[in-house]
Amino acid sequence: MTRILLLSSLLAANMAVHASSPFLSAVDAHFKAWDQDHDGILSVVEIENSVASPQFKGPAAAAIASLRRAVRNTDYKLPPLTQESLHKLVPKPKGNEDLPDLDDLFEHASRRIEAGKTDLVDLSKLSLDSLEQGKLGDCFCLAPMGAMLHRDPQEVARRFSPSGEGFVNVTLGASRTFRVSLPTDAERALMATTDGSGVWANCYEKAVGQMRSKEEDTNHPTELSVVTRGGSAGTMLSILTGHEIERASCSPFRDKKIPEEEKQKLLQDIRRQMTATQAAGRLICGGTLKGKTADGHKPPGVRGPHAYAILAYDANTDVVTLWDPHGDDYTPPAAPPGIQNGYPRTQGRALIPLTELVQWFGGFSFETERPLKEGT
Structure with a gap:
């Protein structure tokens, strides 16, 4: 009993x-x-x-x-x-x-x-503030897309078109087109959100996964699983725009063996490249490795490794507007803002002096006017 x-x-x-x-x-x-x-x-x-x-x-x-x-x-x-x-x-x-x-x-x-909204693109709601990274490690493809979205939402919208029942054509670069299925419910739960502007971002993520898929990678059998592997924001910027990029590394700023004079010359080169790229209406992105300075300090709120878009550079103040694909807010635990206490962030945007940014940033990728060679 x-x-x-x-x-x-x-x-x-x-x-x-x-x-x-x-x-x-x-x-x-x-x-x-x-x-x-x-x-x-x-x-x-x-x-x-x-x-x-x-x-x-x-x-x-x-x-x-x-x-x-x-x-x-x-x-x-x-x-x-x-x-x-x-x-x-x-x-x-x-x-x-x-x-x-x-x-x-x-x-x-x-x-x-x-x-979630299952329309493809709602241009009336399409803006940088509508895009937020989901639960995948695909900041490398969202940072360049965020930079493009900031430049021209209509340019982004033109890259997506219906392709029969349940399918979408996604154009990367000038003419590379990938046909992907609309995201499933489970994929929408994991992928980027767009605040009601449609499932275009998920279709873009799936197109990137399709482009990078390898038959021998049996552990990543789907487009979503492939995009999770991560990648280079600079390479993705080139593929998305159809233009070659030029890179500038920030690692010398953490190398104590490099003379200060050489670091200042590199800083001036980065300033000129930012100014010229911005004036030409071209895109800039970059990322952190560990997000740490030469002495091993990581500014609070900084993610690493992580990809970011550079939305603007103010040559008068020498300040960069950085955008985090997570699109979140952050308040430093103490004042003043800076390397020690971190930087305020609103909807992913943070204002950071270039002289501080290069101390913990990995490097920058600048879109050029040179067309990307076919097959690259």
Whole structure:
């Protein structure tokens, strides 16, 4: 009798957890469909393929997007993802930072799916402030796109056109066109958001993934998984614009062996290049390596490695307007703003003296007027 009561209590407790967790409800309803080889364990590839599948919508999409975030986060130490082990992960065990909060990830994904607009492009809402990086490491392609969006939203809109039911043509450079499917619910939960201006940014991310995909990379079978691998913002700036770039490294400013006179000459060269590129209406982007100065200090609020767009350079004040693809706000923990305390950021924009920026920045990429050679 006692054993029966104990089993009944355990069953009741399990049902209570299940009832309070929409994530687990979705897992139980769709696990077999996600588990393509039917071995009872969800692999990374199976999760990536399920994220890319349009058959999973709403809660199913939110759940698989949550699992995708969990398995691709190297901070987590996950067991083999069986249906049973997933039940043991919910709710998240208290005090264990090696495991994800899958219920929280599910809620976040659900909100993004519900809020997303599925039109291709709404030019009336298209602006730099509408673009924000999602839960992928693809700042390398969003920073150049942000710079272009800042220059001319219509130029961005012209790069996208419908291509039959459920498909979109995305043009990179002067004439490179990629045909991609509209983003699935799960992809929209993970990819960039556009504040109601459409799914154009997700189509762009998928086009970049398609362009960079390699058949031998079996661990990244989908466009979304490929774009997550990261890349060079400068290279992507060249591909997006169809023009060659010129690079300027900031590493000499962290090299104590290089004479100050040589550093000042390099700084003047960067100033001239910024002024000339901006005057010609061309784009500039760049990024951090670790975001640290020569003495190992990382300004609060700075991300690294991370790609940024340079929106403006004021030669009179020697100040750069930097844009972070996350499009977020940041308030330094102390005053005054600068290398020690960080820089205020509003919708991704921060004003930073060039003499300070070069101390922790990785380098700049400047769009030129030279056409990119075919096949590059």
